[in-house]
Amino acid sequence: MSGSSVLYDAQGPRARLRNVVYTVVFVLALVALVWWVYRSLSDKGQLDWEKWKPFFSGSEAWTTYILPGLKNTLIAAAVSMLIALPLGALFGIARLSDHVWIRVPAAVIVEFFRAIPVLILMIFGNALFSEYTSVSSDDRPLYAVVTGLVLYNSSVLAEIVRAGILALPKGQTEAAQAIGLRKTQTMTSILLPQAVTAMLPAIVSQLVVIVKDTALGGAILTFPELLAAVSPMSSYYGANTIASFTIVAVIFVLLNFSLTSFASWLERRLRRRKKSTGAVLAPAAVGGTESAGATV
Amino acid sequence: MFDFLSGYDLLGAFWVTVQLTLLAAVGSLVWGTLLAAMRVGPVPLMRGFGTAYVNIVRNIPLTVIILFTSLGLNQTLGVSLGSQDFDTINFRLAVLGLVAYTSAFVCEAIRSGINTVPVGQAEAARALGLNFTQVLTLVVLPQAFRSVVGPLTNVLIALTKNTTVAAAIGVAEAALLMKEMIENEAELLLISAVFAFGFVVLTLPTGLILGWVGKKVAVKR
Amino acid sequence: MKLRKVTAASAVVLALAVTATACGSNDDKDSGSSGGGKKIAIGIKFDQPGIGQKTPQGYTGFDVDVAKYVAKKLGYDEDQIQWKEAKSADRETMLQRGDVQFIAASYSITPEREKKVDFAGPYLLAHQDVLVRADDDSIKSPADLNSKKLCSVTGSTSAQNIKDKLAPKANLLKYPTYSACLTGLQNKAVDALTTDDSILAGYASQAQFKGKFKLGGFKMTNENYGIGVKKGSDLKDKINKALEEMVADGSWEKAVKANFGPANYQYDPAPKIGDVKP
Numbered sequence: 088m089s090g091s092s093v094l095y096d097a098q099g100p101r102a103r104l105r106n107v108v109y110t111v112v113f114v115l116a117l118v119a120l121v122w123w124v125y126r127s128l129s130d131k132g133q134l135d136w137e138k139w140k141p142f143f144s145g146s147e148a149w150t151t152y153i154l155p156g157l158k159n160t161l162i163a164a165a166v167s168m169l170i171a172l173p174l175g176a177l178f179g180i181a182r183l184s185d186h187v188w189i190r191v192p193a194a195v196i197v198e199f200f201r202a203i204p205v206l207i208l209m210i211f212g213n214a215l216f217s218e219y220t221s222v223s224s225d226d227r228p229l230y231a232v233v234t235g236l237v238l239y240n241s242s243v244l245a246e247i248v249r250a251g252i253l254a255l256p257k258g259q260t261e262a263a264q265a266i267g268l269r270k271t272q273t274m275t276s277i278l279l280p281q282a283v284t285a286m287l288p289a290i291v292s293q294l295v296v297i298v299k300d301t302a303l304g305g306a307i308l309t310f311p312e313l314l315a316a317v318s319p320m321s322s323y324y325g326a327n328t329i330a331s332f333t334i335v336a337v338i339f340v341l342l343n344f345s346l347t348s349f350a351s352w353l354e355r356r357l358r359r360r361k362k363s364t365g366a367v368l369a370p371a372a373v374g375g376t377e378s379a380g381a382t383v
Numbered sequence: 384m385f386d387f388l389s390g391y392d393l394l395g396a397f398w399v400t401v402q403l404t405l406l407a408a409v410g411s412l413v414w415g416t417l418l419a420a421m422r423v424g425p426v427p428l429m430r431g432f433g434t435a436y437v438n439i440v441r442n443i444p445l446t447v448i449i450l451f452t453s454l455g456l457n458q459t460l461g462v463s464l465g466s467q468d469f470d471t472i473n474f475r476l477a478v479l480g481l482v483a484y485t486s487a488f489v490c491e492a493i494r495s496g497i498n499t500v501p502v503g504q505a506e507a508a509r510a511l512g513l514n515f516t517q518v519l520t521l522v523v524l525p526q527a528f529r530s531v532v533g534p535l536t537n538v539l540i541a542l543t544k545n546t547t548v549a550a551a552i553g554v555a556e557a558a559l560l561m562k563e564m565i566e567n568e569a570e571l572l573l574i575s576a577v578f579a580f581g582f583v584v585l586t587l588p589t590g591l592i593l594g595w596v597g598k599k600v601a602v603k604r
Numbered sequence: 605m606k607l608r609k610v611t612a613a614s615a616v617v618l619a620l621a622v623t624a625t626a627c628g629s630n631d632d633k634d635s636g637s638s639g640g641g642k643k644i645a646i647g648i649k650f651d652q653p654g655i656g657q658k659t660p661q662g663y664t665g666f667d668v669d670v671a672k673y674v675a676k677k678l679g680y681d682e683d684q685i686q687w688k689e690a691k692s693a694d695r696e697t698m699l700q701r702g703d704v705q706f707i708a709a710s711y712s713i714t715p716e717r718e719k720k721v722d723f724a725g726p727y728l729l730a731h732q733d734v735l736v737r738a739d740d741d742s743i744k745s746p747a748d749l750n751s752k753k754l755c756s757v758t759g760s761t762s763a764q765n766i767k768d769k770l771a772p773k774a775n776l777l778k779y780p781t782y783s784a785c786l787t788g789l790q791n792k793a794v795d796a797l798t799t800d801d802s803i804l805a806g807y808a809s810q811a812q813f814k815g816k817f818k819l820g821g822f823k824m825t826n827e828n829y830g831i832g833v834k835k836g837s838d839l840k841d842k843i844n845k846a847l848e849e850m851v852a853d854g855s856w857e858k859a860v861k862a863n864f865g866p867a868n869y870q871y872d873p874a875p876k877i878g879d880v881k882p
Contacts, residue, residue, distance in 0.1 A: 093505045094523065095425045095515040102425070110428045117432070127460045131791040137812060147660035202586040203579045204544040206558060210565070211575045217701050218572075224645075224688075224703035295442065302444040306551065306780070307562065309689050314444060318781045319658040322651040325812025326786035328454055336447050343442035450784070458788040469753070469777040553758050553778035566693045566759065 128329070138327035141320075142334050148320060156305075156316035157338065163229060163301045163312065167236035168294055174237065175244025180274060182249050197242040206303045209235030213308055228311075232304035236297055243296075247289045251282035284357055291350035295343045313338065387568040388577070396560040397581050403474075403546040403556060404585075407481035408539055414482055415489025416524070422494060425515055433490070441487040445480070445548045452480040453552040470555075477549035485542050492534040496527035532597030539593070540586045557581060644680045646671045647690030647698055647707035647832075651781060654806015654863045655710050663687050665806065667708040667829075669859035670727055670850065674706070674831065677846035678839075693759055696720045699834050706839060707832040710803055712761070713880050723830030724843035726880060727856070729872040731823040732762050732770075733801035735808060737789065738818050743796060746822050749774045752795040755785035762799040770824055782807065789817070796820070800827050805869035819869065826881040844877045 098106065128134050141148035181193035200208070212234030216222045222230055255278060263273040305315030313335055321331040422433035440448070453476050456462040464475040500523050508522040547558035561578045565571055648667050649656035656665040668687075675685050690698055690709040698704050699721045706724070713723045734754075736743055743749060749771035756763040758778045766774055777794055779785050786807060788794040797804065801819055808817045831847070833839045850856045851874040860871055875881070 093502050093509075094423055094518050096509055098425065106426050109426045113426070113428055113432070124460065131459050133459055133787075133791070151658070151660040198587065198590075199583065202540070202583045202590075204547045204558070204582055206547050207561070207575055207579050207582070210561075211572070211579070214571045214575065224698075224701065299442075299444040302446050303548075306446060309691055309694060311689075314446060318783065319650040321783040322653055322781070322807075323657055323659055325810050326783040326790065326807075328781075328783050328787045329459060332447055332450060332454070336443050336451075339444060339447070340439055340442045344438060347438070347442070453779075454784055454787055458784075458793040459791050461793065467775065469775055473777070550758075551780060559758075562693070563759065 133329045137325065138330045141324045141327070142330070148324070152316040152320040153313065153334070153338070156311060156313035159229070159310065160298065160301045160312040163232050163236070163304065163310070164294065164298045166229075167233050167240060167297050167301075170233070171237045171241040171244055171297075172290070174241035176248050176279075178241060178245035179248025179252070180279075182245065183252060185270065193245075197245050200238045200242040201246075203239075205235050205239045205300050206307060208238050209304055209308060211235070212238075228304060228308045231308050232301060232310050232312075235304070236300055239300075240293060240297055243293060244290065247286050247293065248282065251286040251289075252278050254285060255281055287357065288350040288354035291353060292347055295346050298343055298346070299339065385573075385577075387564070387570050387574065391560060391564060393560065393577070393581075396555060396557045397585070399474075399554065399556040400543070400546050401585070403478060403481065403549060403554070404539075404543045406478045407485060407542055407546070410478065410482035411485035411489050411538075411542070412535075415486035416493055418486055418490035419493040419497065420519060422490065423497060423519075437487045437490055440484060441491075443484075445484050445545055446551050448484050449477060449480040449548050449551050452476040452483075470553075473552045474549075474554050477546075477552060477554045481542065481545060481549070484545070485538060488538045488541070489535065492531045492538060493524075493527060495534065496531035497523055499530045500526045526602055529600045529602050532593060532600060536590060536593035536597065540590055543586050543589070544582060643684050643686050644675055644678065645686045645688055645704040646675065647688050647695065647704040647709055649709045650689045651783065652710060652803055652806055653810050655803055656708075657806075664863075666728070666802070666859055666863040667710065669855075669863065670831075670847075671706075671708040673850050673855055673859075674708075674843050674846040677849065678842060692757075695832060699832050702834060705833070706843060708829075710800060710827075711830055711832050712800075712827040713830040714761070717832075720835065721832045722835050722837060722840050723832055724840045725830035725847055725877065726828035726875045727831065727847050727850075728802060728829040728860075729875045729881060730800040730802040730827040730829060732765060732798065732825040732827065733804055733822055734796040734798045734820040735789065735804040735817050736796045736820060737792070738816055740795065743820060746770050746824055749796065749798075753777065753793070755779060755788055755794040755797050756799060757782060757785070760799060765825060766798060801869065802827075802829070802864065802871075805864045805871075809864060809866040809869075814866070821870065828875065828880045830880075848877055 178193050181189050184190045209231050213231035216227050216230050263277045301312050302314040304310035305312040317331045321328045418433050421429040466472050508518045550559035564574050650658040656667045690707050750773040753775045755777045785797045856874050
C-alpha cells in the first residue's frame with residue numbers, strides 16, 4: 088500500500104467540512120498547549136533574556152562549551168561507525184554461513200550484545216581499558232564510548248546486512264550457482280554489492296542512533312560530549328538549565344534531521360536507479376524483516 | 384564471589400525496570416498507534432503534526448527528553464501527575480518520557496506495517512462503504528499489527544534497555560543501583576556482568592517468545 | 605557500487621582506526637609521575653561556581669586557587685597544570701588509577717574515603733546547609749525541613765544525611781547537577797537546595813543570583829575539605845606544607861574572600877593541618 092489516500096475516499100463537501108472542523112479543533116488544542124507552556128515559562132522567568140543571552144550575543148558559550156562538545160560527539164560517532172560497519176558486515180555474513188560452527192557462535196555474539204544496554208557496555212569498556220591497557224586517561228572515555236557503541240551497533244548492523252542479503256531475490260543466488268560460482272564468489276561478487284546499495288539508507292539512520300547514544304558516555308564516563316557540556320555551561324550562566332538543554336536539543340535535532348534527510352534522499356535515489364534488482368531496505372522496513380535490528 | 388550483592392535490593396531494582404518497561408510499552412503502543420493514524424489520515428494538519436512529532440522526538444537523545452519531563456514539565460510547568468512525593472512523580476514522569484520517545488518508533492513500525500497491507504484490502508473496505516476510521520480499525524490495522532510483531536518486539540527490547548536512562552532523574556531502577564554499587568564496591572567487572580545478565584534475562588525471552596508469536600500470527604501472502 | 609571499492613574503503617578505514625588507536629595511547633602517559641619540567645594533572649569540579657568552574661576565561665574558584673598555589677609550591681607553573689573534571693563519584697578511582705596527581709574538588713575527608721585514598725589538609729571547614737529563596741522565611745531550623753521539598757544531587761552525602769538523620773520526612777528530589785536543582789528552586793517547585801555551604805555560597809555569589817537566594821546558616825554537619833592523593837603518596841606531606849604556607853602568607857584569606865565574598869558567607873577560619881572535625 089503506497090499512497091495513504093487509498094485509506095479514505097475522495098472528499099466531498101461534507102467530508103471537507105468535517106476536516107475543517109477537525110483542523111480547527113486541533114489547532115485550538117495546540118495553541119492552548121503552546122500558550123500554557125509559554126505562560127508558565129515566562130511566569131517562572133525561564134524566558135528572561137538573561138538566561139538565553141549567552142547563546143545569542145557573543146560566541147563565548149559556543150566556543151567554550153558547545154562546539155568542543157559537538158566535536159567530541161561527532162568524532163565518537165564517526166569512529167564508532169567506521170569500525171562497526173566492517174565488523175557488522177563480517178558478523179552478518181557469518182550468520183548466513185553454511186557451517187554451523189560459524190553460524191551459531193556469530194548468532195550468539197550478535198544476540199548477546201543486542202540484549203545489553205549500551206551504557207553497561209561502555210562502563211565495561213572503561214573498566215577494561217583502565218585495568219588491562221595503558222591508554223592515557225585523556226583518551227580513555229573516548230575509547231570506552233567507542234567500544235560500547237561498536238559492540239552494540241556492529242550487532243545491529245550485522246542484522247541489517249543479514250536482512251539486506253536475505254531480501255535479495257532467490258534467483259540471484261541460483262543464477263550465480265548455475266554459472267558455477269563458488270559460495271564466496273556468490274557472496275562477494277553477486278549478493279553483497281546489491282545488498283550494500285539496498286542497506287545504505289538503513290545504515291545512515293543507524294548513524295543517528297550512534298550520534299544520540301554518544302550522550303550516554305557524557306552522563307557516566309565524563310566523556311566531554313555535547314550533552315555533558317550543559318552541566319558546566321548552565322552552572323556558569325546562572326542555572327539556565329532549560330535554555331541550555333533546549334539549545335542542545337535543537338542542535339541534536341538539526342544534526343540528526345540532516346542525517347535522516349540524507350538517508351531518505353539516498354533511498355529515493357537508489358529506488359529510482361533501477362540498476363540493482365534488490366529491494367531497497369527503508370529505515371523503517373529494516374525492522375520489517377523479521378528479527379532485524381531495531382533502530383531505536 | 385557474590386558477596387558484593389548483599390545489602391542491595393537487586394530484584395527490587397529490576398522490578399522497577401520491568402514496571403517502567405510494561406507501563407511505557409502500553410502507553411507508547413496507544414500513542415504510537417494514534418500518531419500513525421494521524422500520519423495516514425485525511426486531515427492535513429494532523430498529518431503534519433504526526434510527521435513533525437516523529438521527526439523531532441526520535442532525533443533527540445532520550446536523556447534530554449527524560450530530563451525535560453522532570454525539569455520542564457514538573458519543575459517549571461508544575462505538572463505533578465497526581466502525586467506529592469518526588470519519587471512517585473519522577474517514576475511517572477519517566478514513564479511519560481519513555482512513552483513520548485518510544486511512540487515515535489512505534490508509529491514508524493506501524494506505518495511500515497500499514498504499507499504491507501495490499502491496496503485491494505482498503506479498496507474493498509471502501510467499496511463496502513466504510514469510512515476512514517472503520518477502514519483503519521476494522522480492516523487495515525488488524526492486518527498491519529500482525530505483520531509488525533517483529534519490529535514492535537525490537538522496539539520493546541530497545542525500550543527495556545532505554546529504561547536505564549530514567550536513572551538521570553533518580554528513578555531507582557537497575558542502572559541507578561549499578562552506579563551506586565560501582566561507587567561503593569570494588570568488583571566493577573562482576574557488577575557489570577551481573578547487570579548485563581539481568582538484561583539478557585529480560586530481553587532474550589521477550590525476543591524469542593514474541594518472535595514465535597510473530598511467525599504464528601503473520602499474514603501469509 | 606562495486607564491492608571491491610567498498611571492501612577497500614572499509615579496510616583503509618579500519619587500518620586508520622587501528623593506527624589512530626595505536627598513536628593516541630602514547631601521549632602523556634608519564635603524567636602519572638611527578639617530575640620537574642613535566643605537566644601535572646589536577647582534578648577539580650567543572651560545574652561549581654565559587655569552588656571549581658569552567659569559564660570562557662579559564663578555570664575559577666576556591667579549589668582552583670588552592671590547587672594553583674599548591675602546584676606552584678610543588679614546582680609547576682600555571683601553564684603546566686592540566687585540569688581534569690573530577691565528578692564526585694569518580695574521585696577515588698581517578699586517584700587509584702593515577703589519572704591525576706591530586707584532587708581538590710570539594711572533597712570531604714571521611715573514614716570510608718580514607719580507606720581508599722590519602723588526604724592532605726583539611727584546607728577548609730564547610731558545613732551542610734540549605735539555600736532558600738531570599739523572600740522565604742519559613743525555614744528557621746533544620747527541623748522545619750521535614751515538611752519541605754528539598755533538592756540535592758544523586759549519590760551525594762548531603763542527600764543521604766537528610767534521609768538518614770537531619771530531616772527524614774522531607775520530600776527529597778534528586779538531580780544529576782546542582783544547576784537543575786536551582787532551576788526548581790527559582791521556579792518555586794522546591795523549597796530548598798541542600799549541600800555544603802561553600803558550594804551554596806558559590807552559587808549565591810553569582811551575578812545572576814544577587815539578592816535572590818540566601819543561606820540558612822544551620823551548620824548541620826562538618827565537612828573537612830582535603831586534597832586527595834593516591835594512598836601512600838609522598839605528595840601528602842609536600843601538599844600539607846604548601847597549605848600551611850598558604851594560610852601563613854595570607855593567600856588563603858584572599859582566595860576565600862575573592863570566591864565567597866559576595867554571598868556574605870560566614871566561613872570558618874583556616875583549619876589546622878590534620879585537624880579533622882567529626
